[in-house]
Amino acid sequence: MFHKESSLSHPANRNRVDAFVSGVAAESVAVASAQRKTFLAQRSGSSLVVNTMTGNPAYLEGKLSMTMTGTATDASRSFLMENPGILGLSAEDTEELTEVDSFKWGGLKFIRRQQNHQGLPVFGASVLVGVDDKNQVRIVTSGLRSQISVKPGETAISLKEARQIARKDLGEAVELRGGITHKTVLYPTQQGHVRVYHLTVPAETPLGDWEYFIDVQNGEIVDSYNSMKFHSFYFAPRARVYSENPEETPLTTVMLRDVKSPYNKLDGRYCKVINEDAPGAVVGSNYRFDFPPEDTHFDECQVYYAVEKVYQYFLDLGFRGFTVNNPYGKVNSGQLAANVHTGTKYDNAYYSSSTGQIYFGDGSYPGNPGGLRDLAKEFDVVAHEFTHAVIDEYHPAMFGSEGAALHEGYADYFACSLLNDPDLGEYVVPAPEKAGMIRNCDNDLKYSETSTESHDRGQAWAGACWHLRKKLGQEVADFLIFGSMLVLGTTSPTFKYAKDMLLAVDQSWCGGEYKATIQRIFETERGIPV
Structure with missing residues (x-):
């Protein structure tokens, strides 16, 4: 979801699991074990970081195994079967780990397995194993639970x-x-x-x-x-759109790429646009979608253009497409559906995990001075909701208040990084009635200064990511931050866990070159727990 919505205060938002996954009401578990020390001593250069609330590893990285026979899936399973104690499991526990997903990124093949107990999935508990082209295990991230009692x-x-x-x-x-x-x-x-x-x-x-x-x-x-998250060369038709939003950029003519033949509707390889107020736009005789901004079909063109650009941005980072967990994408060849004119004067945009689609309201301004402008006309709003869909493709049902805050923080960061602009929602928020934007990634918010509300706390994560980008540049920061999101080994991540995954990606792919910078920004400056 793009900004705070009244339904979020509904009594059904209990979120009791927060106390369990973040350790609010639990005592810390002692860390070291002789078995793990021996494991690391036998694998020079490897490292292990323990989740102090569960006592199990949050991640292991390095040359964790010799070359194994079979496929990457076989290698990952063999590693888990040979090292149950390292992960806090019994041999019987590892027999109940079932493969649920796999993908390639950063030169590794990743295999995710769900933890089960007595034949039932353990909610939020999984392990992700990364295997290189030599069939050696190089990284393991985990949210596994020990000694489950039912x-x-x-x-x-x-x-x-x-x-x-x-x-x-x-x-x-x-x-x-x-x-x-x-x-x-x-x-x-x-x-x-x-x-x-x-x-x-x-x-x-x-x-x-x-x-x-x-x-x-x-x-x-x-x-x-x-769980709703509110907020090649060939012939192509053209349309008039705003490259960012009506306040900052003029109307410009662009090619709408990847539109499916016969190129007459906004239904393409990466995006299909649905107009909730009218039948979909149809191309003119000159193969142009020529609609003025006040026309109902203009938003269709604007959102199609934005989704195609954002999709390509994430593909360049290694995104696999909406092919496995997205309900719409996996039956539509990875396509994302985007809905415009949602509701009546609706002041929000959102991603729905149940449909796998993104939605954009028209806003209630100017009739309501406290309302928003048309959310479909703001590129970074589209990018924000798209990012929620990307996270959900790899980590469906990511939960807990910190998991939700990371969802928002990642979505804010990537929307702003793509446009090289730290301000989010400058057009949809009318000034002077409001502050002139929804949020700003270029902030100095500390972890302890934010509330547990997901958008508020997410600003601390987005701000830390943005400052990392300012220090390292977009290319390096985007790689590290996207990687940290990708390798989350639990669906209930805390800020500490996500920060540790950022360090793990740096160690595994960059040799720890940026460790000191990450620790200074995320731990010292932002106060994210060590």
Whole structure:
């Protein structure tokens, strides 16, 4: 989501898991073990950083194995089977690690495995293993849990009853915009893991992708929160668009690349635009989408242009496309769907994980002096929501208040880095009624100075990333920051964990050249925990 939305204050936003994943109500676990010291001593130059809340490694990097036989998948599995104790698991635990994803980046093949216990997925617990072209394991990032205990008891609540409980909790006015999906998982609590129905409820009112975790034994809502993230050469048709926004750049004629033959609709290789107010735009006889800014079809052209540019930007960083976890992209060859004119005078933009699509409201200004202008006309708003979709492609259902804040911080940073402009939302926020922008990445906010609200806390992460960019340049910073997002080994990352992943990427790909700079900016200047 682009900025704060009233539905975020809905009572269904419990987010109780925060205390568990961030250790607010837990004691720290002692770190060192003789087994891990021996492991590192046998692998000169390797390093291991432990998550002090779980006692298990957050990451290992270096030459972690000799050349192994078989495929990269085989090598990753062999490594895990041979070193369960290093990762805080038993041999039986490793048998229940199931492959759920794989991708290539930075010269490595990454394989992600989900942790299961007694046949059920452990929510938020996975391990990511990176294997080089010699079939040697070079990096492991992990969110695995040790000694999982599950409350005994039989299932007493049916799935139908669980759906009714969730709908009732959302209120009598709830309106769905899609079917409720479900799976049974083990969910972490301070008392151990609980067997729950994990329901995803895509609602129009209150707007959100509501995640519910309902105890299968007694129907208790263990937790719930809103996972919606609000905020080649050939012939090509042309359109008039703003390269950034109506206030800062004039209308210019651009080619709309990758439009599918016969090139007459805004349906392309990377993007399909949906107009919620009217049938889609049709090209003119001169193969131009010529619409004035006040025409309903102008926003379609503007968003198509922006999505195509942002998609290419991320592809250049190593993005695999929306092919595995994005519900829309995986059945549409990696294409992203973008919706314009969402709602009625709606003052927001958002990414919906349940549909895999991005959405842009028209705003309520000037009729509402406190409202926003048309969000589809601001390039960085499109880039911000696109980034949420990128993160979700690799880390679906990333949760916790710090996970949500990192979602926003990464989205702010990449939207601004692409345009080489630290200001976000200058056009959509009318001045002088408001401050003239939504947020600014070129800030000095410390971690401790922010609230737990995701957009507020995310500014500290975006600010640290932007200052790293100022110090190292865009190319190096984008590589490190994108890599740190990619190799997150848990779906409940803290700022400390993400910062450690940044250091891990620097160590593995840059030989630790930027370690001191990263530590100074993220730890000393921003106060992100060491």
